[in-house]
Amino acid sequence: MSLRSENLEKLDGGSFDVLIVGGGINGAVSAAALTDRGLRVALIDRGDFAGFTSQESSNLVWGGFKYLENYELPLVWKLCTSRNHLMRQYPTQISEVGFLATLDRSSPFPPWLAAIGSVGYWAIGRFFTSRPSYFGTDKINEIEPVVNTAGASGAIEYMDAYLKDNDARFVWGFVRSALDGGATAVNYASLAGSNRSANGWEVTVLDELTNTKLDLEAASIVNAAGPFVDGLNEKWDLKTKHRIVYSKGIHLVVPRLTESERVLAFFDDTQRLFYVIPMAHRSVIGTTDTRTEIADEGVNDEDRQFLLDQINSRLNLTSPLTTHDIIGERSGVRPLVVETSGSDHTDTDWTKLSRKHEVETDENARVVSIFGGKLTDCLNVGEEVAEALEELAIPLTDASDDWFGEPSESVRNAFYAEAAKVGLDRAPAVERAASAAEVLWRRHGRAAYQIVRAIEHDPEMGKPALGDSDVLWAEVALMGEREMIATIDDFLRRRTKLSLIYRRDELLAHPDMPRVQQLLGL
Ligand SMILES: Cc1cc2nc3c(=O)[nH]c(=O)nc-3n(C[C@H](O)[C@H](O)[C@H](O)COP(=O)(O)OP(=O)(O)OC[C@H]3O[C@@H](n4cnc5c(N)ncnc54)[C@H](O)[C@@H]3O)c2cc1C
Known part of the structure; x- marks a missing residue:
């Protein structure tokens, strides 16, 4: 069963402490942080994870x-x-x-x-x-x-x-961290209905790929819909101090x-x-x-x-x-x-509006809304959302800090040594890194060991897919297994940056494309 089908099954009829609507950076960090704090978390996005604003940034951490x-x-x-x-x-x-x-x-x-x-x-x-x-x-x-x-x-x-990779790949890292911690996460799943209940919320989710509906219960909702945060709050009749x-x-x-x-x-x-x-x-x-x-x-x-x-x-x-x-x-x-009660900003110099974020809690509706924010500030957003849920009297365990960050330098160096044995110490063609191992570690962390094992088993898997791209066949196979890729653009534009650095139509017409799609299960 694919990772997505597995998660859809867990979502259907499930009972969660929190449903996060929106899988951009803010929803993804919230999912990882709250899973780490012991909550039963569900995360949905009506498109792909990071398929909206969080794939369009300048990629700067500043x-x-x-x-x-x-x-x-x-x-x-x-x-x-x-x-x-x-x-x-x-x-x-x-x-x-x-x-x-x-x-x-x-x-x-x-x-x-x-x-x-x-x-x-x-x-x-x-x-x-x-x-x-x-x-x-x-x-x-x-x-x-x-x-x-x-x-x-x-x-x-x-x-x-x-x-070094793109913003959307960075977001995926948090979704993967949440999944590894036991969260349920599904892309192409939109909020089709939501009603208040004695225990919080009864929610209907639409699987956008099969057009089927499923129901779940959640004690609270995190509104991480990014540019659409106000639309959801209006639907729920919530009055907020801030808007977008x-x-x-x-x-x-x-x-x-x-x-x-x-x-x-x-x-x-x-x-x-x-x-x-x-x-x-x-x-x-x-x-x-x-x-x-x-x-x-x-x-x-x-x-x-x-x-x-x-x-x-x-x-x-x-x-x-x-x-x-x-x-x-x-x-x-x-x-x-901006503040809801403030001016309508028709005369404001737009470039001077602040780029801060706000997290607001509606205790009555049991909804936490995230307004604004930058990729750079994402870890704070995760922590602030956890504090907001505590205000809703949802019991959280202590934070472990395991939900973010890369493994230590010694673990990384051990991987480089292992990767060198299958020739991954060579410099990649387009990625401008010291070695292919560095690129693989950066993208996959510990899961990159699976790539090394695949290349040991079949050295052909260590060759680049799609011409001179630095994405190896073994990597495509790993992504097909672990990265909930449901459309070819999830792979070309978000899990990798291929369609940014090569022309998309040429990638789609490439003779390797049928095999790529087969390995991705598309
Ligand atoms: C041009 C530009 C450059 C930027 N540059 C930088 C930068 O260099 N560094 C930096 O730190 N920040 C930067 N930012 C800011 C940063 O990218 C954004 O603030 C951040 O990505 C917003 O993330 P988000 O999760 O709030 O929203 P989004 O990424 O838009 O996520 C919201 C998600 O909610 C989903 N959704 C909405 N409604 C529903 C629904 N009903 N059901 C299910 N899902 C739903 C959407 O599909 C979407 O994926 C930049 C932003 C822009 C636009």
Whole structure:
């Protein structure tokens, strides 16, 4: 029986302490944290896990240097703390990276002020990262010749971190942690009906893949529907202190623009920072920050052209980037928190709205709602949701802290030694890591041992699937078994980043695709 069918069976007729609606980062961390605290947890998402906002981020784990512009010191302090915590816990998945911010006519600050700001930011981050630097134009030309320094007055380089794989894979890690702890989790399962009962909630869930309904009971609900949190609360007639407004952001994936692993940062013509971020052998340009009322607006021509114009005028390229150079695109809305009783924000500068999150509890309805939030702050969200459930008098056991983080360095090195025996010490073609073993460990942790065993049994399984991709056949087989892949895009876009770094239509037409689908059970 597939992992998904097994979980559907557990959901049907089940009785849970908590049902989490929404399997983005906030729902996934909540599931992992609450399972760790001894609760019977069910997690559903009407699409794939991380199939909405949590697959559209900039992949940055950061303290929010740019929020200093709005003097949001407490938020930056908190995000730096969370960033440092995540960097310690995920040493292979999250890497420190330099942000080289070139200051030119669009920069709202003179170089001396930006330099002071970067030192202040380093201090707020408790000096956890490498120190910031200031560079004159000659130095910029030397270290990043692709940057057009005509009109530049200098650059600062400050440090933050980024997810080496994608955001959606990071989210999957929490879903897997919840499953390993005994939670029930199902993707493509939507909330079809919910009624208050003496014991909490009676819920009907629709399996979106077979169109069948099933019922369950839950003592409480965590509303982790991201941009849709207000819609669910309205359905339940809940009055909340906070609500969500949307800010749209897009990214374009293009061929590598610089050989270094740095992020290049520039102020766009509206004086807003945007970035060129490394992703395997590609570069990701983004993001934008525009007000919208629509949660699932894709990338439009205007967005695309804006980013291409901005980047073309700030780099020395042999020929300017055009839409033909775009390999993949991302578009999402940041769910930003505002007070329900406050203004309607029609006159607010959208880019200045805070990026903090709020967790609210309705004791009467037994619903905990999560508003906003960043991937960077995810561990705090998990802990805050656990505290909120305690307020509902649901008894929790002590936290073990086993629900997040990678195993220790010595466990990792033991894996590398084992992996080297089957040739996985070679450097991968596109992933820019020291060895294939490092990439496998980063993606699968201890489960990567199963890949080594499969290659020992059949060395052909150690070869890359889909041409020169760094995804091995043994890895495809493991994902088919453990990662609840129900559609090909779950594999291409979320469990891996293949359809971001290669063109999706070419992957689908690849001669290896039928075998990939067979191993995934599709
Ligand atoms: C352009 C952009 C760039 C960003 N960059 C960064 C960054 O670099 N670093 C960072 O830390 N943060 C970043 N963020 C913020 C971060 O990505 C989001 O705040 C976060 O992903 C929100 O997660 P979520 O779980 O609240 O929402 P989502 O990921 O949207 O999850 C909500 C889920 O609920 C499901 N759902 C909704 N209704 C129902 C229902 N009725 N039944 C079942 N399921 C339902 C949806 O399908 C969805 O999967 C960025 C955001 C954007 C848009």
